[in-house]
Structures are given as structure tokens and as C-alpha cells.
Amino acid sequence: MAWREWPLVAFTLLGQLAVGFFLFAALPRLLNGAWADRPGGPVALLALVFAAGALAAAVSFFHLARPWRAPRALANLRTSWLSREILFELLFLAGVGGTALLILAGRGNGPILRAATYASVVFGAAYIASMARLYMVPGVRAWNRLSTPAGFVLSTALLGVFGAAAARTVDAGAGPGPAGFAGPAAALLAGAVVVHLFFTPGTGLRGYRETPTLRPRVKPSPCFFAARLALLAGSGLALLPSFAAGTNITRGPAVMSVWLALGLTLASEVIGRFQFYAWGVRSDRRA
């Protein structure tokens, strides 16, 4: 496990949480326009998105050896996916922040607000896409596979769906939860299980043959592989009361079900991400 890469684990997961929460919690609320007399609802959601994204950005500084030079990281937009990721991250945060400010300024559901909303969607998607793409480098074969973007998109969707449901359980004034939340959540969990079970390099059932490399060999941990699988399965089981609750997840056992599923999913994502970074073992293992 690559414990030293904890800033990048935190950065990627918080960034995916921010984009996923925006897409599944804030965006539906903004698009349906029914919040005109209660603008505090979407503003609060946008504030949470902005906070998660800003925290991601702040944590990322810890992985730099010279963080005071961080602004230089936008210098190579022409070829560097890392530069592009940072640009789209900043644009996404600007879009989300701008949308919230427009609502607070009383702009209602007009064309400018819609433009800011759609721009945030585009920048958020580009942020996740460039985040996944930058890891597809020739130096780490285990990352240079379709399972990397698939895993990142699934993480974004999982954290977003569960985060949105959790937010709905505390916003009693917004009415019952999203119709059929448990079904899509279960489907996403199933997708995550399939990707993890079959395509995890080294321990997945599909098998993985390391191509010739000058990078030190990685011995994937079967314990953490099993732990992640167990957490994903546990999250699925935790969803059962939500199935029973139907559309109303704001009361009764469904509330704990949602939060438990969110916690287990987050834990599985943390483990999975550390396992992911373990493949990028540094040649100089002291540094």
C-alpha cells in the first residue's frame, strides 16, 4: 500500500466526491427550478461541492516538494494532462462558486444561471476525464488500462449518488428522496464490484501479466483486495432498508441505511485508491 501517496488519495477522492455530488445532488435541484422560493437549498449544496473541491485542492499541495511554486503547474496545457486537470479543477470550482453567487444575487433561474450551471457540468466532467487520463502513462502499465477511467467514473458516480442521498436525509424541507435511489446505487455498486473483481491488476480474476519493466515489481495485497470487496458488498447490504423505504429515504431505517452505505463505500474507495497508487512504486523507495 502506498501510504506516502495519501495527499493524492485524498485529492482524487475529494475531487470525485465534489463532481459527483454536484452532478447528483446540486444539478437536479438547479435544473428543476423549483427552488426559486427556497434558494438556500441549492446554495447549501453548491457550498458543499465548493468546500469539497477546495479541500481537494488544498490537500494536493502536500504531495508537492515545492508547493510555493504550484502556480507554475498550469504552464504546460499543450501536452500535460496534469496541467489540464488543474485548469479544469479551477474552472469547475469557479463555475460552482459563480452559480452560487448568481443565486444569492437573486438572478433566479435565468439564462446566465443556466449557462453557469452547464459550464460547471462540462468543467466537472473534463476534470474527472483529465484526472483519469493523466494516470495512463507508459511508465506504469497497471494504470495504462481502461479500468483506470472506468474506476474513476464509477467512484465519482458512487460518491455522488450516496452523497446526494445522504444530503437529502438531512434536508427534510426538500421533501422525499429521489425516486428509485436504491436501484441506481445498487447498479453502480455492482459495476464497482465487477471492475474490482475482474480488472484489478495482480489480484483480479481476469489476470494481469506485467509487461517488461524497469520499475520494481509490485506484490498486490490480497487482504486489501478482499477488504475492498467486502466493503462494497457491505454497502450493498446496507442499502436494503432503502429499497424497502421506496422513494422516501428521509425517515426511519432508510436514513441510517443511506449513511452506512455512504461510509462503507467511502472506506472501500480509500482502500482501492491506496492499492491503485501502490502500482506507482517509486524507483527510489527511500524518497
Place this chain on the structure above:
Amino acid sequence: MSPVRQYGFFIDTAACSGCKTCQMACKDRNDLPPGSLWRRVYEIAGGGWEETGGLWTPALSVYNVSMACNHCENPVCGLSCPTKAIWKRADGIVLIDEGACIGCRYCEWACPFTAIRFDLEKNTVSKCDFCVDLIDTGGTPACVAACPQRALDFGDIDALRTKYGEVSRVVPLPDPAETRPALVIRPHRDAARAEERNAEVINWEEV
């Protein structure tokens, strides 16, 4: 004399004894801190016993590969670097501008030859610079000059290919297609069956 288009290295793995003089010469010349190596000598080994007509004989692939930065024609390290700290000179030598490096170490992951290493004392990445100060004054890189087996050579990659051939890969080097390393290799005879004998690096602690 026409200017050099692309500087490159030649490694004669058939002659390399694994003495690591090249490694030490580089380390000495560049005053590298402990644990930092710009040139590494990989010891490759694999195989076992083979039965032929009732007779068991050793079937081994054992050889050494001295590897530094290959100053690739398509340097993914430079393409990946977010600050443009890694750049390529007109003569093909790839250099790192330590003043621009933010220490994100993304290039370490990008390079398939693991040529880029993190310098704990400078807090930036570093790698073989082809002894540019010697090259610019008509000199020879320290590793090439130091090799007692004369297993290393340098020069314009086109001239090296004309002189030594086109081979640029032996096990366990990665596929050269993506980065196009400026490298020519004379393979050891054992390298021919290295893949079927599952030959791999056996001295990870040293590189």
C-alpha cells in the same frame, strides 16, 4: 562537422561485466547523494535446467544492462511535466530545469525507463544530463569514459545505428515504440531466450 541531431548511448550488453564503474563515475562526477543514481546497472537473470535427450543442462539467461536516461526522441517526461521543467535541446539532450520543478514527481511515473529520480537534498527530480558541460566542450560523458570494458559509447544516434545496428530493446526494457529512446544495444547472446526463461531484474536493491 554537421551538428548532432540527436545524442544517444550505445550499450554492449555482451561486454558489460556488471562492475558498475559507469554508475560510480556518474555518481562521483555529479556528486549525487546516497540513494540517488542517474546510471544504474541492472543484473538480469532467469532460467533453470533443461532436459535434452536425457541430459540436463543449465538453461540460463544472465547478463547486465547499464541504463541511464535515454534522452528519448519523444520524451513523455517532458510532455507530462506541468511546469515545462523538462525540456529537450536541439541536439536531443533532455534536461531538467530544477528552478522550475515543483516536485510533483509525475515524470517519475511517466518515464518507462525509471530514469528520473527524486533528489531528497534538492527537493526536485533529477536525471542523467549526458554530461552536457563535457559534451559542449568536446568531451566524453563520465560513464562512457570510465567503462573498463569499453561497453559504452555515445554520439549521434544515427551514426550509432549505422555503426552498431538498430536494436534498442532487450528484456526487461519496455517497448521503445512510445518514447523512441536514443539507444542502441548489442544484446548478450542470453538475451535471445530471456523472455521464455522469465528473466528479470534480480538486483532491485541496487537500482
